[in-house]
Amino acid sequence: MDLSVNLGGLRMANPVTVASGTFGFGREYAEYYDLKRLGAVTCKGICLEPSPGNPQPRIAEVRAGLLNAIGLQGPGVREFARSALPWLRSQGVPAICNVWGHTVEEYAEVARILSSEEGVGAIELNVSCPNVHSGGAAFGTDPATLASVVRAARAATSLPLFVKLAPNVPDITVFARVAESEGANALSVTNTMPAMLIDIERRRPFLANVQGGLSGPAIHPVAVRLVWQCAAAVKIPVLGMGGIVTSDDAVELLCAGASAVAVGTANFVDPTTPLKVLDGIRDYMVRHGLSSVREIAIPH
Amino acid sequence: MQEETTVLSNEQAGVGCRRLRLGAPGVASVARPGQFVHVRVPALDPGAMRRPISICDADRASGVLTLLFKLVGRGTEALARVAPGDRVDILGPLGTGFPMPEAADVALVGGGYGVAPLYFLAKTLLGAPSAPRIALFVGGRSAPDILLAEDFSALGVDVHVATQDGSLGAHGLVTAPLDQWLNETLADARHATDARHATDARVAICACGPAPMLRALDERALRLGLPAWLSLDRRMACGVGACLGCVQRVRSGRGGETTLARVCVDGPMFPAGKIVWD
Ligand SMILES: Cc1cc2nc3c(=O)[nH]c(=O)nc-3n(C[C@H](O)[C@H](O)[C@H](O)COP(=O)(O)OP(=O)(O)OC[C@H]3O[C@@H](n4cnc5c(N)ncnc54)[C@H](O)[C@@H]3O)c2cc1C
Ligand SMILES: Cc1cc2nc3c(=O)[nH]c(=O)nc-3n(C[C@H](O)[C@H](O)[C@H](O)COP(=O)(O)O)c2cc1C
Ligand code: FES
Numbered sequence: 019m020d021l022s023v024n025l026g027g028l029r030m031a032n033p034v035t036v037a038s039g040t041f042g043f044g045r046e047y048a049e050y051y052d053l054k055r056l057g058a059v060t061c062k063g064i065c066l067e068p069s070p071g072n073p074q075p076r077i078a079e080v081r082a083g084l085l086n087a088i089g090l091q092g093p094g095v096r097e098f099a100r101s102a103l104p105w106l107r108s109q110g111v112p113a114i115c116n117v118w119g120h121t122v123e124e125y126a127e128v129a130r131i132l133s134s135e136e137g138v139g140a141i142e143l144n145v146s147c148p149n150v151h152s153g154g155a156a157f158g159t160d161p162a163t164l165a166s167v168v169r170a171a172r173a174a175t176s177l178p179l180f181v182k183l184a185p186n187v188p189d190i191t192v193f194a195r196v197a198e199s200e201g202a203n204a205l206s207v208t209n210t211m212p213a214m215l216i217d218i219e220r221r222r223p224f225l226a227n228v229q230g231g232l233s234g235p236a237i238h239p240v241a242v243r244l245v246w247q248c249a250a251a252v253k254i255p256v257l258g259m260g261g262i263v264t265s266d267d268a269v270e271l272l273c274a275g276a277s278a279v280a281v282g283t284a285n286f287v288d289p290t291t292p293l294k295v296l297d298g299i300r301d302y303m304v305r306h307g308l309s310s311v312r313e314i315a316i317p318h
Numbered sequence: 319m320q321e322e323t324t325v326l327s328n329e330q331a332g333v334g335c336r337r338l339r340l341g342a343p344g345v346a347s348v349a350r351p352g353q354f355v356h357v358r359v360p361a362l363d364p365g366a367m368r369r370p371i372s373i374c375d376a377d378r379a380s381g382v383l384t385l386l387f388k389l390v391g392r393g394t395e396a397l398a399r400v401a402p403g404d405r406v407d408i409l410g411p412l413g414t415g416f417p418m419p420e421a422a423d424v425a426l427v428g429g430g431y432g433v434a435p436l437y438f439l440a441k442t443l444l445g446a447p448s449a450p451r452i453a454l455f456v457g458g459r460s461a462p463d464i465l466l467a468e469d470f471s472a473l474g475v476d477v478h479v480a481t482q483d484g485s486l487g488a489h490g491l492v493t494a495p496l497d498q499w500l501n502e503t504l505a506d507a508r509h510a511t512d513a514r515h516a517t518d519a520r521v522a523i524c525a526c527g528p529a530p531m532l533r534a535l536d537e538r539a540l541r542l543g544l545p546a547w548l549s550l551d552r553r554m555a556c557g558v559g560a561c562l563g564c565v566q567r568v569r570s571g572r573g574g575e576t577t578l579a580r581v582c583v584d585g586p587m588f589p590a591g592k593i594v595w596d
Contacts, residue, residue, distance in 0.1 A: 039561070039562075040556075040560065040561060041560055042559060042560035042561075046556070046558045046559040046560040046583075047558070047560065049319070049558075050319075050320055062562070070578065071562060071565070071578070073596075074552070074565070074566075075553055076553075076562070076563050076564075076565070077553050077554075077555050077561070077563035077564075078553070079366070079367045082363065082365060083365070084367065084555060086555070086561070086563060088561070088562045088563065091562045091565065091578065234365050235363070235365040261365075263364050263365045264364065283365070283555075284365065285556065285560070286367060286368065286555045286556040286557075286560075286561060287358065287364070287365060287366065287367060287368065288320075288358065288407070289320060289409070289558070290320070
């Protein structure tokens with residue numbers, strides 16, 4: 019059985035990674051299992067300078083999901099390269115570095131700095147975070163802006179370049195095609211859905227940021243549709259994510275046309291979810307007589 | 319570590335509060351006072367978040383871990399229904415734990431379920447070779463909010479209760495009996511020690527409870543120059559430092575610089591003067 023995948027030039031031993039922002043820079047979960055068992059580790063969003071993120075409260079559990087407004091807190095790319103990346107490299111697992119910026123130039127600059135470091139397997143552009151005013155959804159919900167970000171990043175790096183698309187657009191295939199034609203090697207589908215929780219007793223929004231991003235089981239059917247649409251619209255592979263809890267959820271995204279999957283919020287529920295998902299994918303392939311992960315996709 | 323524990327008992331421990339005993343040899347053997355476990359509540363939907371609960375007691379020899387929790391919502395209500403023999407998945411022990419204060423007198427200050435980690439701390443301190451004198455100050459809105467008072471008394475802890483409605487103990491905030499005790503204890507300490515020594519370091523405060531209470535204690539500790547550790551309550555997703563959901567702004571240097579600490583791994587307790595209150 020062949021579990022390996024080539025995700026836009028990133029060679030993964032198996033089709034399971036973790037979603038950006040749910041796994042830190044990997045270290046926190048290394049206590050729970052050997053990270054080498056993952057196809058790749060995807061890092062928390064990295065930008066040029068240290069960034070404080072949003073005020074508290076930042077998270078709230080909602081029905082069938084999690085609402086977060088972390089606001090892309092991070093140490094900045096240089097500190098990341100100095101303190102987090104060498105450790106991650108030593109784990110022997112490919113690193114997907116999630117990148118965001120306040121401007122098009124910043125995206126390109128972070129991509130350039132990461133490309134000069136050893137141990138970066140791929141760059142994933144986050145153009146779809148609902149929790150920051152610039153650097154987030156603003157870049158991913160306008161096709162012309164998306165084109166300029168991808169073009170600038172493409173010029174700055176020869177590493178495999180992934181573009182992480184927003185779910186809250188009228189037609190995701192427009193964005194998928196823009197990313198592909200500007201040189202992206204894969205699409206990550208999808209980010210959190212903009213959402214909101216109100217504390218009805220205190221009569222005010224629960225999150226300090228007012229709105230946040232919805233993740234977890236609630237968005238899984240949304241992700242299935244978006245992956246399905248993207249896989250039909252472009253030739254580059256799709257990294258599917260959104261609400262994976264069980265291996266069936268992951269298999270469903272692979273059926274929809276994803277080449278690999280990322281486990282996000284479910285890491286908080288059970289750190290070993292990615293391993294269970296991988297086991298379940300293997301069992302599914304045996305049961306259906308499939309010899310490679312690529313064969314899981316169903317015809318559109 | 320991640321441990322599949324077995325429920326040994328689950329009983330009422332006051333109004334709307336349960337004491338859960340788990341067979342958890344792994345976690346119990348390494349747990350320190352002030353640490354917590356992140357509990358996956360059986361019977362909640364499979365994608366539901368874990369609930370952070372303090373370690374109220376851990377017995378290395380028997381491998382028993384005791385948790386004390388208030389029923390406040392769907393997670394704790396579901397946890398209140400687990401039965402002996404049920405399996406409960408936990409992550410832990412998480413957090414740094416209280417440092418063991420070297421003071422001769424230790425004031426433990428708890429609000430509501432905040433007494434839970436203080437019980438494990440009191441028991442551990444009293445079991446040490448040079449055990450301090452321990453006084454517990456426990457506050458709440460009303461009598462049913464006062465938990466574990468007899469358990470602390472049974473350990474030999476001097477227990478002071480305050481309720482805001484006066485239904486049990488002193489009427490008002492827990493800081494009133496604490497202030498009186500601090501005055502007396504610090505005066506005694508000054509008498510007892512040679513003036514060249516820093517007498518005030520003989521008294522330490524460890525606290526867990528609502529933020530306004532912790533803030534009031536922080537101000538007292540700074541004013542009196544006492545060592546204090548304050549355990550914060552914060553919403554947590556991962557519990558292991560990965561999601562940045564639980565951060566708290568803290569002072570990081572003498573120059574007034576501040577940084578964001580993750581309450582789950584860098585805390586939940588912080589020394590007096592560290593927390594930047596908003
Ligand atoms: C380090 C730490 C130690 C704790 N120790 C204890 C303890 O020993 N005993 C005890 O009774 N309680 C303790 N708590 C509080 C306990 O975690 C909450 O009461 C519990 O999570 C509520 O869950 P629920 O589903 O019943 O409530 P809901 O209100 O339905 O919960 C909704 C969501 O909010 C979160 N949440 C709600 N209230 C709190 C809170 N006060 N703190 C953190 N998250 C919250 C829940 O985890 C859940 O994700 C502790 C909290 C922390 C952070
Ligand atoms: C706490 C948290 C932080 C996140 N941070 C980032 C981030 O920094 N960059 C990013 O592209 N996506 C981020 N995401 C989105 C996830 O990577 C993922 O796309 C989304 O949560 C959907 O997957 P899930 O339902 O499995 O969690 C974050 C999600 C959560 C819950
Ligand atoms: S709860 Fe995730 S970092 Fe603290």
